[in-house]
Amino acid sequence: MINDQLKSDGYPLPVYADGGMRLEANFEEKFGTDILSEPARRITLKMSRSVVALASFNVNRRHFACTGVCIEFDGSTSTTRVLTSASLVRTSGDENEIVDNLEIKVCLPSELCIIGKLEKYDFCYNVAVISIPMFRSNRPAILVDAPQPEVLALGRVFKSGKIMAAEGSVTGERCKFGCKELKISTCKITKAGIGGPIVDFKGNVVGMNFYDTEGTPYLPSKIIMKVLRSFDAERPVAAGITKKPISRWPLPKPYWYYPSGHRHRTVVRLNQ
Template sequence: MKREGVRTRSQTKKQKASTSSQGNSLPDNPFEEEFGSLSDSGQGVWTELSKEVASNLAGTVVSIASFDDGNNKLFFACTGIITVNTPKTTSFLTSLSLVRSIDDNSKIFHDMRIEVRLPDNKIESGWLQFYDLKHNVAVINIIRYHSLQVACLDHQQQIESQSKVVAVGRCFNSGKLMATAGMLTDNPRGAYREELAISTCEITMTGVGGPLVDFNGNFVGMNFYDEKETPFLPRNTILELLSQFSKIIPWWYVLHTYL
């Protein structure tokens, strides 16, 4: 089975250049490949979203990249969601694929350099704060950035099967925000791990870690990648993980406080 619905690096390297839906030549970097419509294009799903929803997405969706500090080589780039903005740190929910070994899924690269491109296009250095191997989830932190907007992940709206949804992503190099629409569907024949759900949204690797929302902007889950549809981790599971993370006191905080 593919790693959590995310294409492997060897498969990515075999990807050939093609043409996007806007007619633009796709870059060799699969993590910069656009999908759907750009937020400033006035086309596609953006014409169906309210100004408030579009503004919230633009303000809470970031791009995150990891680099091999030894040779400054890009390792992985994906999308992230702003979830916390405390007096000391700002946190982003994303995919653990950002720092996860392709050859050994249990191996996490803690020594990689992580950079976050914010909605205003500024880039800040980050670090891996929490992660969950089973669900391929990571929380990246930066030193608090005051002007950031926090996404609302917890809501009472029930999202039914066959509901229309929107997958959102942001490119790291260009900072472009994009989105595409689809519908929630079933997980046929257990094609993916049982904790994952599926939408028909067609995204690229750029959208990994990005939010899946309904047309009112309500958070549905976090997207992974596959060629035919988009597996995603549902909201309830994510909220449970974030709750568990919040109870963990980092070792450096303990040292700073008590020593």
């Protein structure tokens, strides 16, 4: 039963049947803390109404899981648009292809899961928009091009539906991903927070988070709004790819290890 569950979640099996091993770099790992400053707690409660979790599945096997944020409601079609990372649907962090026959599930703040549909995507900036029917967010996110030094990263775990928040600040460091527009914050997130919003302490979305072990890269709202405008203008899907090289969006793959008192861990060879 455990092996079947691991396979359906898209995880490798450990070489040894040892209960002392732990799975690292998984999509269920939470981030942040329940002890937040009062302003951060207030913003988290406010924004939790628009933060969702997403997962993509291929033939009952999970391909990817991440966070998204509701950005608008279309009254003519009764659908809500969710901003998230294109890693949800792409074959890998380096490739310019979509996985075939994906089913996208969206976990709402109410913990109800509904089927979503890939609407648009751009691999240059690793942005995707998912539409979900018959759901209207009470508080769609507002994207602003006015970054603040103190910020809050938000996320939601797909399986548990738990909202997560991590406080931090914007740094002047450069990101190694190859996308020069990315900025870095000290908010420590996990893979579950990919695609989630980074907000200021007014509740405005100033960017979308990606994952790295050394600081958290985020795509500023200025670039996101540019991508969304290209979507709304009905330019070709993945518009801009021919004008700019595809940036690399590497992610650590899940692996098993033996916990120790040190941060450095011994990686155990996996079954293929």
